[in-house]
Amino acid sequence: MTTRLTTSAGAPVSHNDTSKTAGPRGPVMLDDYQLIEKLAHQNRERIPERVVHAKGWGAQGTFTVTHDITQYTCADIFSKVGNSCDILSRWSTVAGELGAADAERDVRGFSVKFYTDEGNWDVVGNNTPVFFIRDGFKFPDFIRTQKRHPKTNLRSPEAMFDFWAAQPESVHQVTILMSDRGIPVNPMHMHGYGSHTYSMWNKNGERVWVKFHFRTQQGIKNHSSEAAETLIGKTRESYQEDLFAAIEARNFPKWELNIQVMPEAKAETVEFNPFDLTKVWPHDQFPLIPVGMLEFNKNPDNYFQIVENAAYSPSNKVPGIGFSPDKMLQARVFAYADAHRYRLGTHYEALPANAPKCPVHHYHKDGAMNFMGPSTGHVDAYYEPNQYAESAKPDVSVAEPPLKISGDADKYVQEDADADYVQPRALYADVMQADERARLHANMAGAMAPCSMPVRERWLAVLGRVHPEYEAGVRAELARLDA
Template sequence: MTEVSTPATTNNAGNPIESDNESLSAGIQGPILLHDHYLIEKLAQFNRERVPERIVHAKGAGAYGELVITNPDIANYTKAKLFQPGAKTESLVRFSTVAGEQGSPDTWRDPRGFAIKFYTEDGNYDLVGNNTPVFFVRDTIKFPDFIRSQKRLPGSGLRDNNMQWDFWTLRPESAHQVTWLMGDRGIPKTYRHMNGYGSHTYQWANSKDERFWVKYHFKTDQGIDFLTQDEADKFAGSDPDLHRADLYNEIEKGNFPSWTLKVQIMPVDEAEGYRFNPFDLTKVWSHKDYPLIEVGKWTLNRNPQNYFVEIEQAAFEPSNIVPGIGYSPDKMLLGRVFSYADAHRYRIGTNYAQLPPNAPRKTEPQSYSKEGAMRYFYNGPEVPVYAPNSFGGPHADPERAGDGGLWDFDGKAVRAGYIKHAEDDDFGQAGTMVREVLNDEQRERLADNIIGHASNGVTPQVLERVYQYWKNVDPDLGRKVEEGVKAKLAEAGEATEPQTGDSSAQGGDETSAVQVGGRS
């Protein structure tokens, strides 16, 4: 029988080690010696195996894929190389839940992250979105407040429905997204059975420098499917990694999931007069006004070899754009341009862009960025470390670069909400969705999901706002919610009427609080 040759174990510097089984000690019964470098390295490495989990989207799964452009006419709208006729672009995707921690079940009712990194000839292009076309808030200054309301109470460390409904009902722009969340798509059957959306409004520019506003839609070719609340609750206990396992196993079996990429295109000069503010992340554009245009086919065909290295260390950021694509006046998008990259610097280090999943594949960075913890790519000693210079260092080339999609705006600094367009209000699109998009069975499940959620730990004071919130969306739905919640609470013997003197039911987004045992 042929003996199998195995490589020698080394430390992280590549030096062979004496033993991987016994620590070096002062005699058999003596203390362990500090100069057993491999023992110290092994324990120290173990202590640091986990980086801080993401504040948002902590639990997820990912895979590699390819986008193939099937519509040659899309080049009329953008000069971005990844969207040119017949282009094939490698990509990395990470799907995720939003509020749950690393160990949370895949089947909680929650939006799903849908973040894609395209490795293009002009560097990486990151499209950071969700499985819904809208979001809970429209200004990035409210994003930390929203996320905290979906997380855990500071005292008990428990999630709290009352905190969620308190925030939602005080921020009426949340109604459209909460309608999505409480409906069938609030718990997709698998990551393969959900759509993905860029959600934000972006800007495209073609080779003639003509500008267009654009929204991305990734339509699942597997068909939309969902879990009922009862099914999701059972899987949370019996198979908490259901979605992660499904994605990995299906790709391993060669059942490659795919999506058809489509876009909505709005000429720049039509934005100002459109009936909804086109940059408001809580709104969608009507498909009748701006029909979907097919772009290409996106297929996932390869699993990562190492989940931590390739998925946990993957960093997606909307600041990664390429020529032909830019930003818009979407305030959530503009805030994320800063916050995502900053979160990566905190979580995985200053030089996170050099890690394998984040490094560009088709271009070599030519940057004056230098040093910092964990840096391992660097310029040659002959390359200057400053700009401008007269020694052949890289220089900015406006002919090759994009401009970020500049748009006209006035120069006065203001703090103001979006300009209201003719049909802008916070509940209108949610109501249209309930009455005209959902069928009878979907409306029934929507009402049941809201009733089940709102009757679990939500105080009578906040419930009064919950009832009015859904009546504003749709009177019939609001009535069903109120009757259903009150029936559940009565059955459980709980109070259904608010106590007098509650100031929190007055609306608005500014509330006072009494500090106990802490700083005011």
């Protein structure tokens, strides 16, 4: 049976190809409502793109718990091996606009929404375990350096390296970005990281600090700069093509969720700040503990509805999982949800991509596009506290144990500057092989080449503090490019 075309109000439509006119040559009649509706709707089909992570690719799937971690968390999803829930993931580049090429050298976003029985839990991360900065105060300035120059309307390597040279904490992330892992072949062949330090607590109220790791089961694969340049000349949509085709062919990509665990007291004695987003936790001290498997087995039927409307925020957590003193995390808890309110509207979490799959009861009221109806449990309960036994009330049993803090409030507290070079030095000298270091030198020099001499020298000085061979290698490549 043919599906009958209707208006958005449900009335059947008689035609959908020509305008209603006064005579065979026009003019068009103003009462041709469907014409007006189609044109007006088209004018409003676009929404603001994300400020960062605008270009992305998503898929739906399932998470299944494979290992018992109840000693660390009382979160319901982890209460039993075999528990599962639906998930929605979005992978993305950071700096590029909505039409940017997929295979550009950039950090990749790696976000997962877990639709648990106790609400949505979002892990909003990247494909790198660290970030460029450790304090949200610097985030707006950092992002401006990644976007377009206000006069030229072009990307500005000068701005990027000028900022990074003034923030040596960034050298760890920039080293990863300019390494072989700067251009993954596609989302399926990269790891994901929650990056921040989070907390978990068990049924006894005992807290531990944790890091989340998503380990690709497809293996790590990366493009060289030259291969990526050739690929972009052929297609700007390589990630979407690869991901969509794999799922349609039932080659479902998988990642294993692991955690690193640090006892609460240990954070006081480790040789680095465990809440610093520019630092990793050494695996020999804090080994990966397997938790469960993510499988992505469905391409959304409507990409815009599910992937573009997907709104991830670290503020979405469930009982048994909490925050930490990580300063960037604290800033993102506010900034991400606020970005979604701006981009999608007041009730963005009621959209299908974001709506929890468990009962929802809150006292938010009215506002544009409120299509949910009352959700407080009683028609007269539109405020709280109230007298109605059936209405939604807080549950003290899910309260987070108190967070221990110490020290004086001081916005000028600085980290130990020398500590910013220890981990990138180990990455460069102990982890990378000679051929990897050579490619790093070439990639870094190529990115720096358009910069002025003062900015070059400032950044080379940072590299020299990491390792003298790092500076020498990049300096030699710059000289070759300048010749």
